[in-house]
Amino acid sequence: GAGVSQSPSNKVTEKGKDVELRCDPISGHTALYWYRQSLGQGLEFLIYFQGNSAPDKSGLPSDRFSAERTGGSVSTLTIQRTQQEDSAVYLCASSWRAGAAQETQYFGPGTRLLVL
Amino acid sequence: QKEVEQNSGPLSVPEGAIASLNCTYSDRGSQSFFWYRQYSGKSPELIMSIYSNGDKEDGRFTAQLNKASQYVSLLIRDSQPSDSATYLCAVNEGNTPLVFGKGTRLSVIA
Secondary structure (H helix, E strand, O other): OOOOEEEOOEEEEOOOOOEEEEEEOOOOOOEEEEEEEOOOOOOEEEEEEEOOOOOEOOOOOOOOEEEEEHHHOOEEEEEOOOOHHHOEEEEEEEEOOOOOOOOOOEEOOOEEEEEO | OOOEEEOOOOEEEEOOOOEEEEEEEOOOOOOEEEEEEEOOOOOOEEEEEEOOOEEEEEOOEEEEEEOOOOEEEEEEOOOOHHHOEEEEEEEEOOOOOOEEOOOEEEEEEO
16 A cells, blocks of 8 residues: 555453554555554654664553564554553554654554553 | 653634744754644644755745754644644654654634
8 A cells, every 4th residue: 555554443452451453564664663642642652663673662661562573564563461541542654764864754544542 | 862842732823824833852963854734533644844954835834944943843824724733843863763742733713
């Protein structure tokens, strides 16, 4: 596709369950980012991948959060033992290369997660 | 800690007026500057980018950059109710990913 895609678009889960969120970046983009946005708040950086390098996990809020990027393309964000405070919109973005001059990030539509 | 600061607003302007959105950043080595628009319930979309000092115009939008003052702004001329959204400033501060401000909420009153 032409843009960043994410699935599912909405996810409702029960507290304590694990969830997986998927992101498919723009073809050819080597950098992929995950953000979280709680209602009425700004973007909270979680993690980013640049090519095959080790990801920058500095924004992950706890060890319940992890992410993988297979084959330098699709990424999965996993939240284990979900808590109600994990309820938010999870946004994925991709760019040609992280930190490159004139780098532009393009966002997917997001996954709205609700933990009951 | 590299920071990008924006007034959270809301900034209210009447329809047809000029809306002025401001952003300051902490790292003098910053190279690239972006404005994203985010409608309620939607994801951010890129509306302007600017890389050198001065003004850059695109339709009703003008981005202004002053690296000496570490200041970037977005002007929206002839504001329309459809411009009501949150505007995010983002800065490329060297060899790291973009750093985003928390956004300014703009409300254009018909």
